[in-house]
Amino acid sequence: MKDYESVIGLEVHVELSTQTKIFCGCTTEFGGEPNTHTCPVCTGMPGALPVLNKQVVEHAIAVGLATNCEINRNCRFDRKNYFYPDNPQDYQISQLYEPICLNGFVDINADGEKKKIRIHEIHMEEDAGKLIHDENAALSYVDLNRSGVPLIEIVSEPDMRSAQEVIAYLEKLRTIIQYLGASDCKLQEGSMRADVNLSVRKAGTDSLGTRTEMKNLNSFKAISRAIAAETARQISIIEEGGNVIQETRRWDDNKEESFSMRSKEDAQDYRYFPEPDLPGIFISQKWIDEIKAFQPEFKDEKKERYISEYCIPEEDADIITDSKHLAGIFERTAVLCGEPKKVSNWLMVDTLRLLKEKSMDASDIKFSPENLAKLIKLTGSGIINSTVAKEVFEEIFEHDTDPDVYIKEHGLAQVNDESALRETIQKVIDENPQSVEDYRNGKEKAMGFLVGQTMKAMAGKANPGMVNNILKELL
Amino acid sequence: MHRKKKTVNTWFPEQSDFAGKDDILSLMDFTAVELGEKIKSGDVSVVDAAKDCLDAIEKSEKDICAFITRIDEKEVIRQAEEIQKKIDAGELSGPLAGVPVAIKDNICTEGIRTTCASRILSDFIPPYSATVVSKLQNEGALIVGKTNMDEFAMGSTTETSYFGVTKNPWNLNRVPGGSSGGSAAAVSAHQVTFALGSDTGGSIRQPCAYCGVTGIKPTYGSVSRNGLIAYGSSLEQIGPIAKDVRDCAVILEAIMGHDTKDSTSVKRKKPGLLSSLTEDITGVRIGVPRDYFNSGTDIQIKDAVLEAVKVLTKKGAVVEEFDLSLVEYAVPAYYIIASAEAGSNLSRFDGVKYGFRTKEYNDLHQMYKRTRSEGFGDEVKRRIMLGSFVLSAGYYDAYYMKALKSKALIKKAFDSAFEKYDVILGPVTPSVAPETGTSLKDPIKMYLGDIYTVSANLAGLPAISVPCGLDEEGMPIGLQLMGDCFNEKDVLKVAYAFEKTRDYQKSPAASGGKAV
Amino acid sequence: MSVLIDEKMLDHLGVLSKLELKEEERKKTCEDIGDMLKYIDKLNELDTEGVDPLVQIIPMENVFRQDKISNKNEKDKMLANAPQKKDGQYVVPRTI
Incomplete structure (x- = not known):
């Protein structure tokens, strides 16, 4: 044969x-x-x-x-x-x-x-x-x-x-x-x-x-x-x-x-x-x-340009440019928020996952670059943390919701108020003496538990960076 | 009935010394334009016209058999009343308002059976009307029936119809010609004032010559083919069949024009054909091809046509003989192209969407074969098979391409002729109407009868057939005038001037008497 | 070039055109088509070397429609003449 x-x-x-x-x-x-x-x-x-x-x-x-x-x-x-x-x-x-x-x-x-x-x-x-x-x-x-x-x-x-x-x-x-x-x-x-x-x-x-x-x-x-x-x-x-x-x-x-x-x-x-x-x-x-004048930039050129202009990985560029619609969302969002790698991540991970779950085609995506760009800015400036961001993104994907409005309505903004955080963390420390003991004995895992307890107490809205720092300080 | 019986013949109203001796017995004895004027002036009503038309058909149809489908009398009268109301309300004012017309049965009429004279469409009721039909209806013309023809317009005698043979109103033992034989016979027998025909290779002009009436094939693309059941798509046009040249001009003016439903229909301004109806032909250059008078042409036809030449010369035309060339190649080229297109055009009659379907079959292909074999007549089957052959693998170049190249040469010959002449003049046919039952035995001879008409179809030219005399047995002879593409005006002008020099020749059937 | 229309060719043309001639028609049809071809062969006398085939007699080009919907649902009219129909469809002997 x-x-x-x-x-x-x-x-x-x-x-x-x-x-x-x-x-x-x-x-x-x-x-x-x-x-x-x-x-x-x-x-x-x-x-x-x-x-x-x-x-x-x-x-x-x-x-x-x-x-x-x-x-x-x-x-x-x-x-x-x-x-x-x-x-x-x-x-x-x-x-x-x-x-x-x-x-x-x-x-x-x-x-x-x-x-x-x-x-x-x-x-x-x-x-x-x-x-x-x-x-x-x-x-x-x-x-x-x-x-x-x-x-x-x-x-x-x-x-x-x-x-x-x-x-x-x-x-x-x-x-x-x-x-x-x-x-x-x-x-x-x-x-x-x-x-x-x-x-x-x-x-x-x-x-x-x-x-x-x-x-x-x-x-x-x-x-x-x-x-x-x-x-x-x-x-x-x-x-x-x-x-x-x-x-x-x-x-x-x-x-x-x-x-x-x-x-x-x-x-x-x-x-x-x-x-x-x-x-x-x-x-x-x-x-x-x-007719030539109306020809779009095709995938291959676009992909090369995304790699050089937006510095995203070749694999991301390849997948994003498979669909002209997806590429359009990428580029517009990147321009709006100035964070192409983050845009690419949202598309490559969460967007592709949701498309697959809902057996949709990239051409069926309805959300606007403006809302994704807002979401990325909100995360970047620490107004919401990544857990909340994922929840908000599903809203955007589904209904093209304005994240500012959504966060306000649902009270999802991150808590950056140091005194409030200190108060909560002190409470967590007081309530979990065993974990505090473990941490002090060198068990790094215990730190994670305490962070988790703090987040839970703050309904997920605490700024994780600040929580870490304050915890370390108090311990 | 408030119609005035006229004893003075007003055939050509402006010509008081018109030579006709017969009384006007029926409104169908008028031309379409005359009848239209009488209706417009209130002299007669549309219902009067409709009744006379129905009477005239009733009287002679047994002998002539011009119609495949006659519209029910009550329906005709109902429509006549409706048209009259519109005329009275000033909604209709055109020259054809209220004038009865017959339509060749290969032109679709919504709600009225359209058969192409074939068993395969014997019960077909079109869901739409041809553009020409809508145009005539918008003008207020009154459709009274669908006329007989050769099956799918393939033939020159109207003998291949599934619905019987039409007779020549001049002699019931003769054919009326074809394929628009029913339309020509109906006009010639004064059953209607005018009719529509279609011309793929002479199918308007030849029956007009045989029946002593006037008909024009317009330039290809000037009348919409939408709704004309196709035979040879690249060759055919719908055109008027009427009693005189003026009628042809008026009817043609009404049906021509660009149609968005026919991609081959040409965008042009209305030519204003009526302005060409003058008798002044001084200086018009007429070419007479020597090759149109070969040995196959009847001597009496030659004489009648040459007599016309003399008449036109006397009226001031500049007439000259010349060699057109390639005349003998027109018929073979025509039959290749027409058959090829026909084979393809007639494929759709397959028993699936409309029309006849055979009763017994075991599978799809048997259904196709039996439906088509039982549904089509011999001549149609022959041409479909010939068409399949000339397009089939290995023969396409030798036949079909060869024909398209020959067509190019024929077109070129006409182009150079029209550099010198405004109009080309010759006979329509090599002989007068033959006896019924004699033509189909020898197809080649029958095809050769088209020798003077097919060129106009190959080259797309406008061509008219006008009566120019009778032979010694009393059968009409036709004169053909061809013009360059879109030059209907010169064709009509010369035809009109010629017609003015002659008396109208009324067929025996139209004269109330029985023909032979 | 004169082509003989024989039984085999007649069968072939029958397949192409979906026509099936009766036994008694076959011989005559072969002869008739043969005669027509013989007559048509007259064109071979004509030298068409280097001549461009003329497809369209009136020179025209670019006759277009704009891409706009102009038809409505006329299903019943389109099916009115069907020899056999069911549930708004044309019916034919099974194709596979």
Whole structure:
């Protein structure tokens, strides 16, 4: 098995974030009762004609620029002809001959090694509807709410050799596209989907073997498993002297195996031809420049800048910049409070923990940098101690509460009044003669106990530094 | 009924010595514009017009079979009353307010069955109206029915309809032409004052020539295709079929214009077509392609068209013969492009969302195959398969690309012709309407009948068909005038000037008598 | 180049176009399509070397819609013509 390597290319479909479908004014909103987001255009009514959503073109150009593609200045749509009930016109409006973006690449990092993955093209197309299969009858039900939702398909060159590289490439694309705001790229919800083209060959050779295309991969785990299984399947065919058949296969993640989708009714000849209902698209340099001007700073640059400008650890910078939203919160908070490392700590520890607990995405964070910055200042100036701060942060995370108001309302401010502290500490000493004795006999632990008792007596609001100092003095 | 029976023919109101001898028997004997004026002036009511229209259809429909769907009489009268109210209230004042119209059955009408003359759509009721239909309705035109056609507009005889064969009002043994045969026959038989047709390769002009009426295919992109059930998307346009050139100009003016629902519809100012209706054609340059008079063209047609040349020369036009070239390549290029687009456009008729579905099937693909095989007629199936073939792997370049390149050369030939001429003149068809049942036996010959019309579709040009005489068997002959893209005005102008030199030729069916 | 439309090609075209001809129609259809192709082959006389294919007859570009919702829920209208429907969905023979 070690003699073989897998050669992998990806076709990544990404649902673009638009209000309306690619060729009609129906909403793209997820969910909704079946067929409530449909019209004559996206149900393929006779005589209905497509009209292109400009935002789709702009998103596609933006993704192309961010992945180092050439923008095809004269692009147009083609029809891909095939019959299927989720495809109401029985052709899909897509791009074959003049796709919008060509010859790009992205750099990935897999197993600590940098690698360039080339992008063959990016094209725009319409999504299909949804089929729901009846468990009891030999029937399927067609819901066309997704029919006509805009997609881009990013087609890579066969430059990947392992599942790790594939996942690194997908994560890279996802981050870029999320930064652009062109899609939320959620694999589970299907707004990002990858078809894997895979062939195997003897390691060290250059020729390409016969490839298969694997569909229905709904998670990174499924992709890894499917790559492993397909590699093994192809190697065993070759080892047994057989030939791999070029075909499309459907991955079943429950059974952990794939099935051929070939049938005699499937001729695999899509008879593409230029879509006569849609005029061509001319993309001027001016238009490209305008879109370029709106491109955000992407993760890699941002990460480097955070390391050098804010002096936060590389690991923190890497995780914070995974999400443009989180990075935005970091930077704004850091500017407001002037304590980037503390901001980073709040994000890396408490924020990530709460996200995980509540199974939320970084993009779902609602709190404002202003309130986090206030919290950090309150802690820094000793107005609240770290225990209280954690409690207040959960409030901020949950309700974006103003910490000043919250602390006031709940009387959480730290007690820095020395005479009050002395009084309480003296009381604690008087009530715990055994611990005082222990401390004096060199048991450091006893000190901790006495501090704890003091904090308890002060309802957690005592300034811990002062408590320590006063205790030492009195003992 | 307060309609005044006229004994003086007012076909062309400004022309008192109009040569027609017949009495005006029905309001459907008027042109659309004349009838519109009478309604506007209060001479007649919209209900009068509606009743005459219903009567006229009732009288001749048994013979002509122009309609697939006739709107229920009560509904027509109800709508007529509504339109009359709007006219009385001053809400409707356009030239077509209250005028009855028939719509070709490949143009969607919300709530009115639209079949494309096919079994596969035999019960299809569109959920929306074509833009042209809404426009006509906004003008106050009264839709009385949907006209017969070749199935999915594929044909030149209106014999491939699932709903029966339409007859030529000049001779019931002859075809009315096609594919807009029902629309042309209905106008020719004076069942309605005007109709809409569609023209993918000659489907307005050829039936107009065969039925002795007037029809124009506008420049590609000037009339919205939204709601036109597509056959050859890059070739076709909706256009008017009427009794004279003025009507065509008025109707075209009403239906043209940019539509946000059709991406191929062109943004242009309204051209003001009515201003082109003058008889003064002094200095208009007319080119007559020698290649439009080849040996395949009937001698009587040649003579009639050349007679028109003489007439126009006498009126001051500068007429010149020239070689257009590439004429014989237009039909093959057309059939490749039209079939390829048709194959794709007709995929959606699959028994899932609307239309006919076969009764028995075991699985999805069998359902598809049986539905489509039972739902489509032979000619449609042939063209779908041809279309699949010319786009299929290994043949795309040799056929489809070759056709697109040929189209480029044909367009270039017209471009250079229009550097020299304002209008190109020729016959519409190589022969007059053939007898029913003779054409379908030899498809290639039938396709060759489109030789003079398909070029205008390939090159996107406006082209009109106007009557220019009868052959010795009394069948009408059509004269074709083509202009450069968006130059409808010169086309209409020359057609109007020519028409003014002739008497209107009324079909026997329209004259109350029975044709043959 | 003259292509023979044989039984195998006819089957292939049937798969592509979802058409299934009756036994008695097959021979005639082969002949008809064959004749049409033979006739269409006339185009090969034409030298199109170096000619750009003409896709769009009226030169137009960048016809766009703004990204604004303009349609409302018209589910019932969209389903009104369906040969078979259930719970607001089109029904087809099971696809997998």
